[in-house]
Amino acid sequence: MSRSTLLRSVMGAALAALVAGTAGVAEAETKVGFIYVGPIGDHGWSYRHDQGRLAIEKALGSKVKTTYVESVKEGPDAERVIRQLAASGHDLIFTTSFGFMNPTLKVAKKFPKIRFEHATGYKQSKNLSTYSGRFYEGRYIIGTIAGKMSKTNKIGYVASFPIPEVVRGINAFILGARSVNPKMKINVVWVNSWYDPGKEGDAAKALIDQGADIITQHTDSPAPLQVAENRGVHGFGQASDMIKFAPKAQLTAIVDNWDKYYIDRTKAVIDGSWKKMDTWGGLDAKMVSMAPYTNMPADVAKLAAEVQEKIRSGKLHPFAGPIRDQSGKEILAAGKTFDDKTLLGMNFYVEGVEGSLPK
Amino acid sequence: MSDISWLVPVILTVITASTPLLLAATGELVVEKSGVLNLGVEGMMVVGAVAAFATASSTGSAVLAILAGLAAGAAVASVFGFLTLGLVANQVATGLALTIFGIGFSALIGAGYVGYALEPLPKLDIPVLNDLPFVGPILFGHDALVYFSFAALVGVSWFLYRSRAGLVLRAVGESHDSAHSIGYPVLRIRFLAILFGGAMSGLGGAYLSLSYTPMWAENMTAGRGWIALALVVFSTWRPGRLLLGAYMFGAITILQLHAQSAGIGVPSQVMSMLPYLATIAVLVAISRDATKIRLNAPGCLGKVFHPAR
Numbered sequence: 001m002s003r004s005t006l007l008r009s010v011m012g013a014a015l016a017a018l019v020a021g022t023a024g025v026a027e028a029e030t031k032v033g034f035i036y037v038g039p040i041g042d043h044g045w046s047y048r049h050d051q052g053r054l055a056i057e058k059a060l061g062s063k064v065k066t067t068y069v070e071s072v073k074e075g076p077d078a079e080r081v082i083r084q085l086a087a088s089g090h091d092l093i094f095t096t097s098f099g100f101m102n103p104t105l106k107v108a109k110k111f112p113k114i115r116f117e118h119a120t121g122y123k124q125s126k127n128l129s130t131y132s133g134r135f136y137e138g139r140y141i142i143g144t145i146a147g148k149m150s151k152t153n154k155i156g157y158v159a160s161f162p163i164p165e166v167v168r169g170i171n172a173f174i175l176g177a178r179s180v181n182p183k184m185k186i187n188v189v190w191v192n193s194w195y196d197p198g199k200e201g202d203a204a205k206a207l208i209d210q211g212a213d214i215i216t217q218h219t220d221s222p223a224p225l226q227v228a229e230n231r232g233v234h235g236f237g238q239a240s241d242m243i244k245f246a247p248k249a250q251l252t253a254i255v256d257n258w259d260k261y262y263i264d265r266t267k268a269v270i271d272g273s274w275k276k277m278d279t280w281g282g283l284d285a286k287m288v289s290m291a292p293y294t295n296m297p298a299d300v301a302k303l304a305a306e307v308q309e310k311i312r313s314g315k316l317h318p319f320a321g322p323i324r325d326q327s328g329k330e331i332l333a334a335g336k337t338f339d340d341k342t343l344l345g346m347n348f349y350v351e352g353v354e355g356s357l358p359k
Numbered sequence: 360m361s362d363i364s365w366l367v368p369v370i371l372t373v374i375t376a377s378t379p380l381l382l383a384a385t386g387e388l389v390v391e392k393s394g395v396l397n398l399g400v401e402g403m404m405v406v407g408a409v410a411a412f413a414t415a416s417s418t419g420s421a422v423l424a425i426l427a428g429l430a431a432g433a434a435v436a437s438v439f440g441f442l443t444l445g446l447v448a449n450q451v452a453t454g455l456a457l458t459i460f461g462i463g464f465s466a467l468i469g470a471g472y473v474g475y476a477l478e479p480l481p482k483l484d485i486p487v488l489n490d491l492p493f494v495g496p497i498l499f500g501h502d503a504l505v506y507f508s509f510a511a512l513v514g515v516s517w518f519l520y521r522s523r524a525g526l527v528l529r530a531v532g533e534s535h536d537s538a539h540s541i542g543y544p545v546l547r548i549r550f551l552a553i554l555f556g557g558a559m560s561g562l563g564g565a566y567l568s569l570s571y572t573p574m575w576a577e578n579m580t581a582g583r584g585w586i587a588l589a590l591v592v593f594s595t596w597r598p599g600r601l602l603l604g605a606y607m608f609g610a611i612t613i614l615q616l617h618a619q620s621a622g623i624g625v626p627s628q629v630m631s632m633l634p635y636l637a638t639i640a641v642l643v644a645i646s647r648d649a650t651k652i653r654l655n656a657p658g659c660l661g662k663v664f665h666p667a668r
Contacts, residue, residue, distance in 0.1 A: 039466070039577040041473030071577065156620070189619045192628060196581045197572040199612075202376060206616040209368035223572045226476060245476040245574065355622035 030092065030270050032056060033085035034068040035078070037097035038195045044220035044239035045194070045256070046070060049096045049119075052258030059263045063270060074099025079106060086111040092269045094262070095119065097194075098163060104128060115274050117265060120165055122344055124276055131261060132165075134282030136172035136343070137311045138254030138290060140318035142236045143176025144307050145251050145293070146214040147184050148300045149234055150177075155186040156207025158217040158224045160194050162358045164346045166218045172318045173216060174352040176307070186353045187212060197223040208233055225250060234295065241291040252304070253291035260286060280340065283312040319343060324351040369617060370497050374505060375571055377609030379404070379563040381508045383587035384594075384601055385515055386559025391591055392519060393552035394532035394659035398454025399439055400560050401584025402461020407432040407561025408568040409465040412575040413472055415568075421480055425504070425565055432561015433554045435461060440553040443663075444546050450661050458584065466577045477573040480504065504566045509602075511559065516598035528552060532657035535664040545664055560584065593642055596655040604641075611637055 034053050036046035053066050067090070072081050078100050085093050086107055094117045095104045101121035108116040108128040116128040124130055146155055155177065159166050170188060177184035187210065189203040196219075204215050204224035208231050215228040215235040222245040228235035229246035237243065237253025261279065268274040281287035290308060293301040310316035321332035326349050332338060338346075349357050383400050390397050410431030415424035439457050442448040480502035489499045519525040528548055531538045535545045563583070568575055586608060594600035611633050 039473070041470065041577060043474045047474075187620045187622065189616050191616075195576075197574065197576045197579050198376075198567065198581055198583070199616075201572045202372060202613060203616045203620075205368070205372045206613065206620045209365070209372070210617065210620050212620075221572075221576055222476070222574065223576075226572065226574065230479060244474065355619070358628065 029065040030063060030266065031090040032064055032066045032266055033090035033093045035072045035081050035095050035100065036068060036070045037072060037074060038220050039071050042195060042220045043222055043242060048239050048256040049258055052262040055259035056262050056266050060266060064266060079103035082107045086114050090114065092266060098165060115269055124278060126276060129277045131279040133256055133287040134280055135254055135288055136168050136318055137282040138288050139169045139172040140176035140311065141290060141304055141307050142216060142252060142254065143173035144180055145296065145300060145304050147177035147180040148303065149251065149296060150184065150214050152211045152213045153181065153183045153185060154212045155184065156204060156212030156215045157186050157188045158200055158203045158215065158219055159188050159190050160219045161192065162190060164344060167357065168343055168346045169218050170353055171346065171350045174350060175318055178352050184352055188353065188355060190358060191219060195220045197221040200224050201227045204228060237291055243291065248295060250294060251296055252293050255289045255291055257287055257289050283308065326351060326353060367493060367496050369613065373606065373610045373613045374501065376613050377605045378505050378508050379566045379571060379583055380587050380590060380608060381512065381602065381605040382566060383560045383563035383584060384590040384605055385512050386556035387587060387591050388596065388598065388601060389515055390552050390556035391660055392532045392596060392657055393528050393549045394535055394657050394662065395443065395549050395553060396450050396454065396661040397439055397553060397556055398451060398588065399457025399461065400587050401580055402458035403432045403435045403557045403560035404564035404584045405465045405578065405580045406435050406461045407564030408579055409469040409575055411565030412477065412568040413468065415477055416472060416475055421569065424569055428561045428565025429558040432564065433558040436553050436557020440550045444550055447663055447665060462578055469575050469577065472575040475574065477569065479573045480570040502570050504570060512598055512602055532659055535659050539666055596657065607637065
């Protein structure tokens with residue numbers, strides 16, 4: 001056997017093995033892809049989505065193969081990454097940030113056989129579902145706690161971008177706070193980023209310097225909570241339990257829980273029952289849960305647990321009237337609640353929020 | 360007195376926001392004065408940040424952590440020195456590559472440290488002085504790195520303009536051929552300057568992960584290295600203006616957050632733009648006087664030196 005034929009036969013064998021290998025994978029496994037806006041180590045939003053991904057692997061074992069791409073910027077880069085996942089044989093793709101909405105829609109149209117799931121958005125198509133958690137339910141609870149715990153009646157809110165999701169959270173928080181203390185006010189600082197620990201921390205410092213004694217945040221890093229800990233005020237964890245960063249300051253945390261949804265949707269792809277859906281689950285669906293109530297008197301913890309149970313059972317709706325706008329005019333009469341459409345497009349502040357909403 | 364007491368916490372926050380910028384910019388000033396343009400400040404900072412955090416969380420020693428930040432910054436800088444001085448690689452390209460490398464590399468070694476918190480650096484409280492109204496909390500009670508950032512700037516200023524070695528370093532930056540022809544070791548001087556710049560950048564990063572936000576998060580420098588670079592140009596290579604620039608930048612960043620928190624009705628996006636707008640405005644104002652810039656800008660900045668040529 002000459003050297004070149006030997007080489008050729010070795011390469012042929014290798015190639016055959018490779019083809020057989022990939023074919024084997026494609027038959028047995030459903031491939032699920034994720035893209036995250038932050039690093040999986042942000043200990044917040046992206047971390048919780050990744051925990052959901054791991055839950056799929058744990059529940060479905062060898063039937064699935066999951067991949068993820070982290071720290072994807074909301075912009076032109078997102079479309080490239082989503083396209084790449086679609087082109088590399090994924091059957092189901094989760095895009096987990098509001099800013100991935102349009103890129104996801106665009107790629108979903110080009111790959112009609114692949115199923116897409118976009119978190120927190122509102123655009124759907126035949127093969128694109130949307131899902132989100134009713135985090136405002138949790139925000140109402142932490143608002144109630146803040147109303148009981150604050151001495152200065154001033155809340156500092158570190159916010160990311162003025163999108164409905166964030167505005168809804170601010171409003172739910174102040175409605176909860178004013179349900180127990182009508183003097184409560186919120187000051188909002190927009191940092192124009194989901195994740196910049198230094199800036200988030202500085203914003204928290206500025207808010208505390210101006211008299212806020214409770215810090216809450218709608219950004220992804222634990223920095224604001226850590227500032228609260230160092231300055232001796234209270235705060236709330238975001239997306240996951242951040243008690244490690246603030247053992248004395250964290251009152252509770254709103255914990256995102258995607259495990260069940262992710263497992264259900266993956267199963268639906270495997271058995272062929274997947275359909276376009278719009279899911280918006282809260283405490284009742286276990287998409288939103290609360291970390292232990294700590295660093296507060298027992299009566300406040302008891303109240304918080306009661307409010308949590310009332311919201312879960314549907315007895316209490318965070319956006320129930322009467323609700324007044326910033327000028328004090330009633331915009332929702334007693335006995336009524338805002339419908340989901342109003343909630344999803346929320347672009348106004350309610351009474352108790354200081355300043356004006358950036359347009 | 361009471362009507363300005365609200366200023367104290369604002370100034371304290373401004374100091375913490377400005378310190379990392381000042382540390383890194385001071386290092387880069389020396390590098391550029393020697394005629395080398397190292398655009399890798401961001402990369403060296405972020406590696407310094409992760410090294411300091413990793414050391415602090417495994418040994419519990421702030422001193423060791425600070426030293427680790429210094430050493431890590433210098434180590435990354437030595438790669439830059441080897442490539443640009445030893446192999447005569449393009450400085451701009453190498454510097455950019457260094458930043459990208461630094462961000463990725465730090466994320467890799469930092470992966471195991473995500474989600475852990477640290478005690479911030481101890482504050483140097485001086486009982487009586489610290490209780491003075493207004494000046495007390497502003498002048499005293501910071502952590503050691505804040506004081507060091509001022510000391511380093513004064514030291515560098517003295518070194519550059521009052522010492523013989525500094526004169527030689529500036530001569531190398533002005534005209535490496537002339538310096539070489541009268542027998543100065545151009546490459547060795549530049550390499551040492553690069554190491555110093557790296558160490559200071561690493562220290563700036565260490566300040567972020569040990570004191571500013573005492574935790575490790577990927578890419579936590581968030582562009583501060585680039586601002587430090589801009590500050591050096593902004594200062595027209597003069598230490599005094601470097602201090603001014605770093606604090607002005609820190610002040611505008613913090614004041615926009617305070618303005619928002621106080622409910623001043625300016626769109627937050629405009630507020631976020633302010634520090635950068637101010638930098639551009641000052642740059643334009645300064646560059647109207649071209650001779651002044653030429654007096655201070657190193658003549659051989661960014662130029663490759665090859666002794667054989």
